[in-house]
Amino acid sequence: MGTRAGTSALTIGIDVGGTSIRASVVDADGQVLDSAQAPTPQSAGPLDEALDRTVRELVDRHRIGAVGLAVAGFVNRDRSRLRFAPHLPWADVPVASELSDRIGLPVILEHDANAAAWAEHRFGAASGGGNVVTVAIGTGIGAALMIDGALYRGSHGVAPELGHLQVVPDGRACACGKRGCWERYCSGTALVQTAIEMLAANPDESTVLASEVARDPGSLTGRRVAGAAQDGDKLALRTMADFAQWLGVGLAMVGDVFDPDLVVIAGGVASSAGLYLDDAREHYTRLSTGARHRPRARIRRTQLGEAAAMIGAAELARVALD
Template sequence: MTTARGSGLTIGVDVGGTSIRAAVVDRGGDVLDTAQAPTPRSAPALEDALDRTLRELMRRNDVDAVGLAVAGFVSQDRNLVRFAPHLPWVEVEVARELGARLGLPVVLEHDANAAAWAERRFGAATGGGNVVTVAIGTGIGAALLVDGELYRGSYGVAPELGHLQVVPFGRPCSCGKRGCWERYCSGTALVETAIEFLAADPSESTVLAAEVARDPGSLTGRRIAGAARDGDVLAVRVMAEFARWLGIGLAMVADVFDPELIVIAGGVASSAGLFLDDAREQYVRSLTGSGHRPLARIRPTQLGEAAAMVGVADLAATRM
């Protein structure tokens, strides 16, 4: 492996279930160049796609290192992907193998940790000490900063907040349990809640209900959020239920970690104006000892969907 060339630039890659998104990032957290590719389904094809995407950026930029942000279990030494539900890697030394192909140092990190680090360095959590980041997308990813440092647990997989059970014997979850928080508070949960509401009252007459009746497959979390912005009654009810579960879950998180700040990140955070105020109110009502203790501030992301790329690029630079 070659030594770093001292450009101060690193590449951060967000390896998602549908796409690979990569960005060249400077030491100030600014994105200078980007590339994107679909995520293949097999491990060899995924590694080849990463190689091509990274080399495309390396041809245009003199970079020192690469960081990969992955939604899955990452070993404590940040070399091994133990398991990733939407990726084909199982017990693969991704960092070492990709580093050997590229001739650059490669750092691996959980995507929620990467996003939390970016918010701490450049965004909503700047200067924060004890901070919880809750990344809400298809499911819930989470990260914990203790005294400004990422807490990964004994084996690198903490904290799996999305799989806290909030409803005993509730909705089935892909993790194998039932009633997990992310089944009631995620992009997927928005769809499930809308379907449940329509099943309970098939006569509900709204634009969204009519669309679902014509094409059930058209229902997505993004579509529900858009309908709620337009005042659709069904969509507004769904977003209110989402906000309720977000507030309940955040109160549980605060009871355990007592953070000074909670950052809401992930794709659903782009619709924070539809639910965050209601979630804050539910959080206050649900928090143990509310009224007799300081409340964590709850803020949306400042870096948006670039957070994981920026964070893992900065972690790669920091580790060097």
């Protein structure tokens, strides 16, 4: 099935999301050589079985040295257990060692934003950066902090949880139990809610996006809002402008707390960065404390796209083989 090897070994990186399991075979240069994908089951037993099948599909085609598992959730500091994952059925489970026992390969566990940050550090937009914050914007916001090229995990392994910084007191309800979290205004989910709220405030507005929402409100997605904005839809453009403002608000807070030299915008929403990133930079500059008297962080979009977490998990697994 594959054996332990050195740093030149091929490794597998797996991004376990709420809707799909995506896995890639990655070489020592961060290049994706092969991929497999499966739906994410909603109970623990079937999820374990789906992971096993996905890994074995790739192991049957390649000589694999180790596996990296990237998950959106609370990973303890030594990465031995997944404490909690809001979109997965695992809770306080040693998922890495259990998977390793089943497939006969070394497995490491990592938070998906940390994995993406490591990939960008090794092969992408953060190459050469010193103190780097990665903000992964998708369904919510994941974040990672690198200090002098090393991942910072905090005392208990869950730092930095930037998506749940409160930006609006008593604002939109969040699944975390708080209200007004940053990700409720700056995420793919937030794009949908903002578009619906804007339409409710202007019910007679006539745009293509408004017509689609009127026909089927449940069909709206963040990608659709971004696509409509790309096509010049007025409602979608206003929604993206609101998103850019909230991104700038959050980045100014991040800059004041961490003073990074670089911020990398990753995640699914990063693919639409051309619609909002310049405006977000302006809001960030305007809102940063003492902006005229200090250097500001460079803000870049991901170079590795939605494969970043898989590439990073695979590379961390390779490092663990040494």
